[in-house]
Amino acid sequence: MSTTISRRIVVIGTGTGVGKTWLSCELLRALRAQGRRVLGLKPIESGVSDEAPTDGGLLADAALGDPERARALEIAAPYRLLEPISPHLAARRSGRSINVELALTYVQDCESAPLPGGPVEVSLVETAGGLFSPLDQNATNWDFARALDPSRWLLVAPDALGVLHDLTATLLAAGARGRAPDAIALCCARPQDASTGTNAAEVERLGVARRPFVFPDDGSAGIEALLANLLE
Ligand SMILES: Nc1ncnc2c1ncn2[C@@H]1O[C@H](COP(=O)(O)OP(=O)(O)OP(=O)(O)O)[C@@H](O)[C@H]1O
Numbered sequence: 001m002s003t004t005i006s007r008r009i010v011v012i013g014t015g016t017g018v019g020k021t022w023l024s025c026e027l028l029r030a031l032r033a034q035g036r037r038v039l040g041l042k043p044i045e046s047g048v049s050d051e052a053p054t055d056g057g058l059l060a061d062a063a064l065g066d067p068e069r070a071r072a073l074e075i076a077a078p079y080r081l082l083e084p085i086s087p088h089l090a091a092r093r094s095g096r097s098i099n100v101e102l103a104l105t106y107v108q109d110c111e112s113a114p115l116p117g118g119p120v121e122v123s124l125v126e127t128a129g130g131l132f133s134p135l136d137q138n139a140t141n142w143d144f145a146r147a148l149d150p151s152r153w154l155l156v157a158p159d160a161l162g163v164l165h166d167l168t169a170t171l172l173a174a175g176a177r178g179r180a181p182d183a184i185a186l187c188c189a190r191p192q193d194a195s196t197g198t199n200a201a202e203v204e205r206l207g208v209a210r211r212p213f214v215f216p217d218d219g220s221a222g223i224e225a226l227l228a229n230l231l232e
C-alpha cells in the first residue's frame with residue numbers, strides 16, 4: 001500500500017532503557033500541540049503485559065489523545081511479545097520469528113489510514129532496545145530502521161557514565177554499515193552521576209558527533225529545537 005506520509009522519524013537507541021519512549025512521547029505531544037496529525041508506533045515490543053502500560057500504548061496515546069483509537073493502534077502491532085527479553089529470543093520462545101517486512105507493512109498501513117481531519121503528516125517509530133539488538137538470526141534494529149528509510153533517525157542515549165563509549169561504538173558500527181543517525185539526544189534515563197551534564201560537550205570536543213540535544217529533566221524544554229531538526 002502506498003503512503004502519503006510527509007515525514008517519518010525512527011527512534012533508535014544505544015541500548016534499552018535510555019529514554020526512547022520518554023522522548024518520543026514528548027515529541028509526539030509537541031507535534032500534536034502544533035496541530036499536526038501524528039502517529040506513534042512500536043511495531044516490535046517485548047515485555048508486553050497487562051500490568052503496565054506498553055510503549056506502543058504510551059506512544060499511541062501521546063500521538064492521538066484518543067484512548068479508543070490509541071488502543072486499536074497499539075494492539076494491531078505485529079510483535080507484542082510477552083517475555084521481557086530480547087525480541088529475537090522472546091519471539092523464538094513463543095514459536096515465532098520476526099519479519100522486518102511485516103513490521104514495515106504495519107507501519108505503512110497505519111500511515112496510509114487517515115486520521116480525523118486528513119492524512120497522517122508525521123509518524124514516529126520506536127525500535128526495541130539498541131540499534132544492533134537482534135530481531136532475528138539475520139536482522140537487527142539497524143535493518144529495520146534501514147527498511148523504514150527514507151526517514152530521520154534520532155539516536156537516544158542516557159546522559160550518564162559510559163555514554164561516551166556507547167555513542168562512539170554505536171556511531172562507528174552504524175557508519176561501517178553505511179547509515180549514520182541524523183540527530184542525537186541525551187536523556188536523564190539513569191540516576192544522575194558525576195558525568196551527567198558534561199557528556200554533550202565531551203561528545204563534541206572528542207569529535208564523536210555534533211553536540212547532542214540534551215533533556216536533563218522531566219520537562220519538554222528544548223523539544224522544539226529537536227523537532228525543527230527532525231522535520232527540516
Ligand atoms: N529526560 C527525562 N526526564 C525524566 N525521566 C526520563 C527522561 N528520559 C528518560 N526518563 C525515564 O527513564 C526511564 C527509561 O526511559 P524509557 O522507558 O523512555 O527508555 P526506552 O529507551 O524507551 O526503553 P526500552 O528499551 O525499554 O524501550 C523511564 O522511567 C523514563 O521516564
Ligand SMILES: [Mg+2]
Binds near residue numbers: 020021022055126
Ligand atoms: Mg521504550
